[in-house]
Amino acid sequence: MTDNGRRHDQVQSFRKLREESEISSALAEDTFLDDDLLRQLMAVGEVDLLVGIVSHGNASTTTQAVLAIERSFQQRFTRQRAVIVDAYGADKDQSSAASGPSNVPEQNVRLADSLSLRTIQRVTADFAVPPSPGLALRTILAAADLLRARACAVVSPGTTNLTPDWIAKLLKPAYQDKFDFVAPLYTRHKFQGLLARNLFYPMSRAIFGGGIRELYSDEWGFSGRLATDCLNQDVWHEEHIGSRPEAWMAISAMSSDFRCCQVFLGEKSQSATGSGPDIVEVFRQTVGSLFWCMESRQSEWLDREKSEAVQTFGPEHELTSGPSELDRHRIFEMFRSGVTELEPILGSILDSETHAEIKGLVSLEEDNFRFPSELWVKTLYDFAASYHHAVLNRDHLVQALAPLYRGVTFSYLAEHSDSSPDEIEAVNEALCAEFQRQRPYLRDKWKVKVEVKS
């Protein structure tokens, strides 16, 4: 090689080094990710698939989930470059022996039945304390954006029966069929998930147009395109995103014309640790988040009628019935006392006619009690409009809905004690149509100029 040629090579390599250094420093300045995570991500390079997992120091469940993901990559995505991003933060009260990102060896565990031609990378985003779901998702989205992943999924180690098949089902629609958001569908007991069935699904379908049944789920898939879009939204400081970001992501996809689909995963079992959040906490996180999404995205739904069916892979619903130990009397009493005790608060939220109808329900006996779907829809639209007009502290407003939901729950339990899954589905479809029918009522209430009474 001549001197000139050698010098040219040196110049080229110097330029390359300088470019890499500039990219690293630009990344370090632009991103919220810490240096250690950035270093790990830069070592990975570009990937096709990314699965994010949020482990809270529970090594056994995390290990199980990581193994399921690795098996899925090794058996179903043999040619694709894949990475697992573990957003890990140890619980302070857990012993050090039990905690750790996972017990799976860092570099590839090549299983006996592995067909993979690629190295599966694993990256750990180590947080000093368990990250909020919002921060964990943001980290995963930032990783997906940096690695230019084509298809991504988020899974929860809390789901104890996570299988390689589930991972593949969540990733394939985004990777092969160019879907941008992949929502899961589970087998449900007919008396479980009533908030999702009576509120989130029909209301989000009427307002944002998509028919995603599981807005709040622990597992979902998405495209790299949607990851970048969501990452660039200026919402990460919002409280609702911090606690339950999944519905916001689904609504972002539905309202921004991203392609959405649903995949049926089967029955889901969750780890029995902890008693789960109580109903008020669930309301604050989920209903509050839905109302906040309506508020922040009003320009996208208020004057736009959109009702596109969402493609579903597998059965659209699967309900099981069996014995349930629900205390119906207690639920009814809590509805009744709630409506009576919260009368002034409900009076400031609800339309006077709606409020009068609800007060009329209180006088009914348990045997004759039914909460009409028209009234339920009107109630929810009144709450959404009052949330928008901030007639009350918004956190209080959302909490005031819980007793009314209990009334609907009691009515549902009484009405469907002997109903078949198809009958329940037909009633749910009618509820969706009612939400759609009363949409102009919401629009009018939303747009009305509220003058503060003097």
Added chain:
Amino acid sequence: MRQTILQGLEQAYTNLVRMITDFLPRFMVMLIIIVIGLLVAFLFKYILRAILRLTKLDRVSEEAGASRILRLAHLPSMSVLLSRTIFWVTWFGFILIGLSVLGVAGLQEQISRLFQFLPEVFVGILILFLGLMTANFLSRTALLAAVNAGYPSPRILSWSIRFVIWILAISMTLEELGVARQTVISAFSIIFGALMLGLAIAFGLGGQDLARRSLEKYLGDSKKEKDKEPQPL
């Protein structure tokens, strides 16, 4: 004698004319100050109202529960109330300045005392208003939490909280105004102490079962309670 009477009358007339000529310009100055004050007060009122509308204070006030208190007291909305207050405070200030120009003996001293007392009045009103707002917010928080947890008599709990904060706010306001300071502090201590003692005795003796149930609910197996309702999600 006639001459003396005429001289006295002339003297009185001269004095009257002197007094009028001395008083009239000052009265005119006072009137001018009051009219200017009126214009300035109107100007302040409209500027403040525009600023408050831009900052959407009424919405914030509605959200914080302050508007409800105002409605209960038959008062207008927060922005109207504040702009009216600024109008009257400004105009009242100008009226007092105008009156001091008259130079009436004794009046000036009273006016200066009134000016010294004004800040305390404002602080007192502010304390009272913040106290009422806090009472409203916390009592509503307690009411919602008690209703949703299924506790008996949630309104009593809510009203107790509201009542205690009201007493605290009123006591602080009176203390700020310097009204019977010692009496107010003693009265507050007695009422507050009696209320707490009463609640403790009532809860300890009359509500043993309730106390046990509440403790079981807080410290026991909360999962069983939650399982009585269908899983919402």
